[in-house]
Amino acid sequence: MTIKQRILFVFTALCLLHSVGQEYDITPSGKEFSFTELLDSARILMNASQREEAIVVLDYALEYPDSVIPRAQLAKALYIRGMAELYSYGPGDKPTRDLLQRLAIYKELNDSTGIANSNLQLDVLKYDIRNFESAIFHLSSVVEFREAVPYLVGVSQYLLALCYSELGRYYEAEQMFEVAAKEIGDSNPALMLNLKTFKARMWINQGESEEAIPVLESLLEGIETESDLENFAPTLAFLSTAYLNTEQYPSAINYGRKAYAASLGNGSAIMYLREALETLHQAYWTTNQHDSTYFYLNELAALKDSISSG
16 A cells, blocks of 8 residues: 555544544545645544554654744644654654754744753753753753743752752652652642652662651552553552562562553653563573563663664
8 A cells, every 4th residue: 555545544443433524535546635634634543542644644644845834833743753653663753853853943933931841851852862961951851941931840840859869869850750759739630649759769768768668568559450550650560660679579670560560551651661571581580581581681681782773
């Protein structure tokens, strides 16, 4: 199937399944779709978790001449493709390229909201690949636009705390966690869950795993269904590490396997998948379960290869 035929198939599916409210002229010879139509279809596909199809649509759309693509729509297209690539394949050169180009467009348009949002997404990506200094740079840029995007301030402060923690700058991290908690308040329960999770992670980094374990265990009480597990991937991964550090190997394996299952196939959870794999192969090795050791060690090597080649 050619790219154009595949685009045609996507549009037919959209007309039938999503009731987009517009009759497209689907003929055997096809038609030239406008950039706006392609962007709308990619957005619908992303919302339906059809990320690879969204990438195909946008790859096709972004080959259009610059003269027919409004700059603001180009920025939106790059964002959708970058996030689709990130969720599908994990952090790497492709999503970084798209998000940096998006940032450049918003700077050209002098769009404060767009600049702040772009820097925030770049921070998340840089954090995922453990480039914490670069992440701090992008977060500092978000804070500059506090008045334009007040709703991003708490998120930015929370992410700054994460970066400081990973760099061993614990005093700054502790301060930023406190500031972020006050800024967020009760407005975003999911973000507060992450804040508490990563504050416990900071204690683990400081060698205080025993203090972190009861906090992380209590957070898991929020799991109500199997579908909730994905949201608790970091909690499970960090708890596994804490149990490994305290030589409680059965618990380390138990939570490591749960973190592995919750993170597998989710590009945005790749750092938690990596942590689960590192914990599992060490716990299995220590308990002389060598078949499992080699399985998770091979999984870890494959994951690192996929990140470096992304």
